[in-house]
Amino acid sequence: MSGPLVPLTVIKGAGHEFIPLPQGENATVADFHTMRTQTKDTPSYFTSGFYKIEAGPxxxxxxxxxETKYILKGQIDVLDVATGVQHHLVPGDFAFFHVGSKVEFSTKSAGLAFYAVTRPVKTPHPNLKNREEEEGRNKSSKL
Structure with a gap:
């Protein structure tokens, strides 16, 4: 191992329970942590959060x-436009979306997934400001 040890980041209460849907929308993302990776070959962004969807268009x-999505609650249907296959994802299912994937998300009821993506923050989680543990942390990695 080379270089100094780096402390991990912990976000207390990074829950999905209080993610509001935007007015007139039936789905949203809520990014709760992002960082510029330290990967030597191809640095990128790494962001994680929750995807919430309810019945609608x-x-x-x-x-x-x-992007990767891991289904936590409910069900999320994903139409893979490249193949025409409709995937019915339920808790415990995992999906990987490649660069160039084109899909349509839907649900007959409601669904919730945890995701990790290689992009910077798009939509910050509305209820997680200042929730990172401070002890021993560099504050520059906050949303």
Whole structure:
């Protein structure tokens, strides 16, 4: 191992329970942590958060970054436009979206997923400001 040890980041109460949907929308993302990676070959951003969707119109997405989604609650349907296959994701299911993936998200009820993406913050989690533990942390990694 080379270089100094780096402390981890802990965000207390990084829950999904208080993520409001924007007025007139049936889905939203809530990014709760981002950082510029220290990967030597190809540095990038690494951001994580929650995806929440309720019944309503399908939500199209075209990926210019990589993303993983792990379903926590409910169900999320994902239409893979490249293959025409409709995936019905339930708790415990995991999906990986490649650069160039084109999908449509929908649900018949409601769904919640944890995600990790290779992009900077897009929509900060509305209820997590100043929730990072401070002890031993460099404050520059906050949202």
């Amino acid at each position: 399908a939500r199209p997405a075209y990926y210019t970054f990589e």
